[in-house]
Amino acid sequence: MYKIYNPGENEVRALDGINLSIEDGEFVAIVGHSGSGKSTFMNMLGCLDVPTSGEYYLDGVNVATLGDDELSDIRNKKIGFIFQGFNLIPSLNAVENVELPLIYRGMGKEERKRLAVEALTRVGLEKRLTHRPMQMSGGQQQRVAIARAIAARPPMILADEPTGNLDTKSGVDVMNILRELWREGRTIVLITHDNEIAASARRVVRIIDGKIVEDYINEAITKETV
Template sequence: MNDTLIKVEDLCKIYNPGENEVRALDHVSLEIKKGELVAIIGQSGSGKSTFMNMLGCLDVPTSGKYYLNGTDVSEMTDNELSEVRNHEIGFIFQGFNLIANLNAIENVELPLIYRGIDRKTRHELAIESLKMVGLEKRMDHKPSEMSGGQQQRVAIARAIAAQPPVILADEPTGNLDSASSKEILAILKKMHKTGRTVILITHDNGIAAQARRVVRIMDGKIESDTINPDFDQEEA
């Protein structure tokens, strides 16, 4: 059985090809196995956001290959990429991206509507995922009636409701205080423990230290790829 979920080979992303070209990604190769908890860390301008856009099928590489679950997604059309994003990847962003006039359940249900899931099933999935993030008492609340940490938990519930194989979290604690950040990281670790593949994109060493594996990006290249010796599997 092949347990490789993500395989990136010689990936390049070049902006303004020619004299003033910018190599946002410069021959990056990487494999991520099913069920891993990986942090991709880099400073602003390092290429980590470009890399996240590639992994999330939000953009296509200039050259190189990207296999997701054994399928080459690097040469897909926009419509095909949209399908992949819809079914394979759960996104958690720094901005919670919730719809202001919808309550928590309705926000979580929204992507499930696009997936064609019937009303009863999506309602059950939304309730289940909100319970997983500890919001069973806030299901009828709108974003304005919740704290930042609670809104981010709704965003996580939305990302995991359809049970996608990959959870891609881009600076998921960027807008939160330290107590809320801790809660969100604990939830992401819990996801990992249930077998999800969780990829954290961050510039923060403290957050990267929560992951089992840390990939550092600098100048569009992978600078290091290490297993965190202090990672506590039990705690996770």
């Protein structure tokens, strides 16, 4: 897979021949410094962008050939996103924020509410259901974002620097939730610049200058030790 900006004399190869397979149920950390290409790679994995050349198969479908509407449909049904900046709607409370992507899936009001409350309870926010983002700490806001990502039970969770804006304790709480989801069978792809955070994953893939330079299994991490 290649992603090239400004093709020609001043081109930037954000992804320069990435070749990677991720199996169902894996917990993979994509690690690299700023400018390494990991964010571009996350955009490809999350169907937020398409490669300049190459193929990306998700559940057997070459998504590199799909249009915007089809990509949107895949994102909505197969991938739960967790972002460093939370991306919550300030005017909506916790339940309403979690319900938002469920609306796009055409779910009825009662089912949306049930799944939202269930997901928020899962991340320990059952007493914060009607709180808006500004009434919550950063750690609580990120847990709302996790609840939003898992409410529809997508098979894959894509977490982009999920602990980047959090204090140490909140970061540990978030990683514990991700490990628990992995133990239950979800595929977790974690994007991070932090080697310590990456060490929490079962598999670590390191990217430098748009190329994979390291790909190994962290034998110390198993589902039994979670």
